[in-house]
Amino acid sequence: MADVILVDTTLRDGEQAPGFAFSRGLKVRLAALLDAAGVGQIEAGIPAMGPGERKTLCKIMDVCFQARVSTWNRLCEADIKNSLSCAPHVIHVCCPLSDRQIFCKLRSDRDKVMTALQRCIELAASGGAEVSVGFEDVSHVTGQQLAQAATAAAQAGARRIRLSDTVGRYTPDAVAKAVRLVLRQGLEAEIHAHNDFGMAVPNSLMAAYAGARYVDTTLWGIGERAGNCGMGAFTAALDRLEHHNCAVSGQGAARLEKKAAPFIPRALLEAWNVPAARTARCAFTAS
Amino acid sequence: MHTFQLLDTTLSLFSTAMRPGSYRRRPRLSREDLTHWAVKWLALLQDMGFFVEIPPDLPESLHAAASTAATSATATAATTATTAPTVRKGTFYSNQYEPLPDAEAGSEYITDTPGMDAGLTSDGQASWLRLRGCDHALPYTECGFFDRLMPLRDVLEFCPGDQAGCATALAVLWLLRGGRRVVGSIGGSALHGPSSGPALEEVALCLENHEVQTNLRNLHLLPEAAALLHKAGFTVPSHKPVLGNQIFAVESGIHVDGIAKNPALYEAYAPESVGLERSIVVGKHSGRAALRLKAAQLGIDLPEAHEGRLLAVVQKMAVRQQHSLSDRQFAMLCESITLPSGRKQRAAATGAKDAPITTTVATAPITTSVTGATVAATSTAATATTTATAATAAKGVKGATAQSEKRHG
Numbered sequence: 019m020a021d022v023i024l025v026d027t028t029l030r031d032g033e034q035a036p037g038f039a040f041s042r043g044l045k046v047r048l049a050a051l052l053d054a055a056g057v058g059q060i061e062a063g064i065p066a067m068g069p070g071e072r073k074t075l076c077k078i079m080d081v082c083f084q085a086r087v088s089t090w091n092r093l094c095e096a097d098i099k100n101s102l103s104c105a106p107h108v109i110h111v112c113c114p115l116s117d118r119q120i121f122c123k124l125r126s127d128r129d130k131v132m133t134a135l136q137r138c139i140e141l142a143a144s145g146g147a148e149v150s151v152g153f154e155d156v157s158h159v160t161g162q163q164l165a166q167a168a169t170a171a172a173q174a175g176a177r178r179i180r181l182s183d184t185v186g187r188y189t190p191d192a193v194a195k196a197v198r199l200v201l202r203q204g205l206e207a208e209i210h211a212h213n214d215f216g217m218a219v220p221n222s223l224m225a226a227y228a229g230a231r232y233v234d235t236t237l238w239g240i241g242e243r244a245g246n247c248g249m250g251a252f253t254a255a256l257d258r259l260e261h262h263n264c265a266v267s268g269q270g271a272a273r274l275e276k277k278a279a280p281f282i283p284r285a286l287l288e289a290w291n292v293p294a295a296r297t298a299r300c301a302f303t304a305s
Numbered sequence: 306m307h308t309f310q311l312l313d314t315t316l317s318l319f320s321t322a323m324r325p326g327s328y329r330r331r332p333r334l335s336r337e338d339l340t341h342w343a344v345k346w347l348a349l350l351q352d353m354g355f356f357v358e359i360p361p362d363l364p365e366s367l368h369a370a371a372s373t374a375a376t377s378a379t380a381t382a383a384t385t386a387t388t389a390p391t392v393r394k395g396t397f398y399s400n401q402y403e404p405l406p407d408a409e410a411g412s413e414y415i416t417d418t419p420g421m422d423a424g425l426t427s428d429g430q431a432s433w434l435r436l437r438g439c440d441h442a443l444p445y446t447e448c449g450f451f452d453r454l455m456p457l458r459d460v461l462e463f464c465p466g467d468q469a470g471c472a473t474a475l476a477v478l479w480l481l482r483g484g485r486r487v488v489g490s491i492g493g494s495a496l497h498g499p500s501s502g503p504a505l506e507e508v509a510l511c512l513e514n515h516e517v518q519t520n521l522r523n524l525h526l527l528p529e530a531a532a533l534l535h536k537a538g539f540t541v542p543s544h545k546p547v548l549g550n551q552i553f554a555v556e557s558g559i560h561v562d563g564i565a566k567n568p569a570l571y572e573a574y575a576p577e578s579v580g581l582e583r584s585i586v587v588g589k590h591s592g593r594a595a596l597r598l599k600a601a602q603l604g605i606d607l608p609e610a611h612e613g614r615l616l617a618v619v620q621k622m623a624v625r626q627q628h629s630l631s632d633r634q635f636a637m638l639c640e641s642i643t644l645p646s647g648r649k650q651r652a653a654a655t656g657a658k659d660a661p662i663t664t665t666v667a668t669a670p671i672t673t674s675v676t677g678a679t680v681a682a683t684s685t686a687a688t689a690t691t692t693a694t695a696a697t698a699a700k701g702v703k704g705a706t707a708q709s710e711k712r713h714g
Contacts, residue, residue: 035544036556039589039623122567155570185573187514189481190474194447214573215514216493216507216546220443220474227444242560243553243572244546255469259441283628289551291495291542 022226022256022264023058024249025208025234029078030061030090031246032236037286042074044281048237049078053085055274056265059108059232060085065100066092075104088150093134095141102145109142110150110180111135115167116158128163132170139174150208152180157188161199168203178206178232183221186212186244190224197228208232211247213239218247219255226262237275238290245290250275308520309512310486311505312356312462316343318490318497319537320360329498333538339363342537349530350491354521355505358488433462435488440468440499442475451482462486464502467494472503477511491530492548496539506530506547510574525580547574553583556629558592561585565594588629589620603632605639615642 033040049060062078063071079087088108091097101109113135114120142149151171168179179200200207209225211218222233239248254268322329343363350357442450465475476487490497493504512519531541531548543551553576555561563570576582585599593612600607623629
């Protein structure tokens with residue numbers, strides 16, 4: 019049985035969902051809960067957002083016992099320098115990869131993006147942190163482009179590729195194919211699925227079956243638009259299908275979501291179909 | 306080239322739930338209401354191109370000439386549903402388009418709906434075998450799960466269960482690999498529980514996204530289906546894929562910016578295609594562009610000099626209330642930020658017309674009790690001769706507005 023390591027991105031992608039605004043104290047507290055539940059990596063935030071965010075990051079690193087803390091960076095060296103000043107365990111660089119992202123958003127071309135990516139990876143790796151590279155909008159990328167980008171990233175020193183399905187249009191077949199392609203380059207694979215077609219959980223499951231060790235989740239599945247892969251839903255499904263182990267069991271994730279719910283305004287969670295918590299007390303009594 | 310068929314079973318689920326002793330969630334409708342509801346539902350879904358399964362106990366009111374004998378016979382068969390992967394003879398429901406094998410029992414249910422295209426009835430299909438369950442089939446889809454079913458694809462309708470959250474994916478894979486027909490319901494397991502099959506609207510959109518030709522049209526009517534479901538007591542969560550009314554709300558600065566440049570970069574399907582619209586939420590992650598857009602939407606004139614200050618105040622307020630700002634809160638902040646900071650106190654201190662305070666109150670409609678309080682406060686401010694009383698009154702106004710904010714936030 020293979021192991022799946024959960025990467026929780028509630029504090030980064032989850033918080034970007036409209037409506038949510040986590041204070042520093044809340045972020046630290048959520049991180050402590052996630053750490054206690056057995057989440058392997060916590061994506062804690064974006065250091066480039068400012069000194070306040072960096073302070074939050076350092077506090078999160080203080081409260082985590084076993085979970086590794088990662089930071090999210092755009093594809094620019096200034097962002098990564100900000101990250102290095104926080105000294106996280108993992109530095110994540112997000113690199114747009116599809117044609118439409120490169121041409122429409124960055125107004126650049128593929129070669130330039132690849133050289134920028136290699137420079138960023140080398141800079142990030144210079145601090146001794148593990149570097150993971152996220153390929154944004156990877157569901158609109160051909161296999162050849164993905165293989166080329168993965169090779170470039172591997173040469174520069176990245177160890178892990180995150181397949182970031184920004185608009186959630188992957189089908190399980192395509193996910194499995196992409197994951198195998200990344201594994202063939204000698205890299206570890208990570209899946210970041212969105213729920214626009216209600217397929218975040220099956221896509222993440224399929225990636226795990228194809229050999230991805232890392233799976234991105236958020237509490238209650240919060241996130242942009244229809245959300246991300248929900249931690250409770252994913253772990254419950256993983257338990258049911260009985261092929262993989264995970265440090266967080268389905269019950270554990272359900273307990274965690276229940277514990278964390280009273281910290282969030284009720285109206286926000288109702289929009290995400292979270293059943294009402296019975297008492298607010300249970301959040302504070304259990305450690 | 307065949308077209309895909311998506312069969313909706315909401316009416317059957319409802320009529321099963323209405324039976325005594327059913328474990329299903331009951332719609333908040335009486336028997337007669339359910340019939341009216343069913344008529345509307347049928348028309349709406351047919352308009353969009355979905356197939357609708359009509360349960361045997363509804364047509365008697367839907368179509369007056371229904372016989373009770375046939376109803377009971379078909380009803381008993383329909384109740385035995387298992388989650389285990391089973392293949393059973395699927396003659397237990399009557400579809401609009403396919404005649405039942407038992408001609409005299411089924412003939413009552415076949416309606417001649419005008420506007421139905423002949424292509425659907427001409428396939429000569431007498432009955433379908435319904436494959437239910439298969440909740441755990443996802444790992445096996447890569448090692449020939451569907452291949453073994455393919456010989457049956459012209460008679461097999463697939464209704465995967467959602468115990469493991471994979472129903473939509475299984476349905477999509479089945480159709481993409483050559484299956485013909487999927488059974489599910491609008492809203493899927495989020496509304497009807499995991500045994501109700503995949504959410505058809507997700508399957509439909511996913512097929513369209515992969516440029517597979519479906520015979521679906523008018524998908525912008527989906528919010529009407531959600532409204533009908535709400536009327537029956539089944540509220541769609543606002544972030545449910547495809548159906549939720551909040552899925553196109555954006556807050557974070559990058560996304561507002563990206564969507565202004567090219568909406569397709571961050572949206573899997575256009576909001577218009579499913580009858581929704583984008584909205585901008587102002588909150589902790591908003592950038593200047595978002596503030597400018599929102600102010601323009603609300604018809605507020607926001608001078609550029611104040612944007613930076615407004616952004617800081619917005620972020621602070623959002624974090625303090627752990628929630629994004631409502632439209633009214635944003636409007637009030639805009640009002641207060643455009644006033645130079647010194648002028649407010651000076652106006653209150655002199656008590657002359659106390660213009661800034663009254664404008665704030667006038668533009669923001671607050672509850673009657675609070676308005677009463679502010680009116681009282683302003684009147685005291687107007688009548689007061691000493692500066693001290695005016696200042697305390699102004700404080701009172703501030704406190705009252707802040708209170709109302711808290712309550713409405």
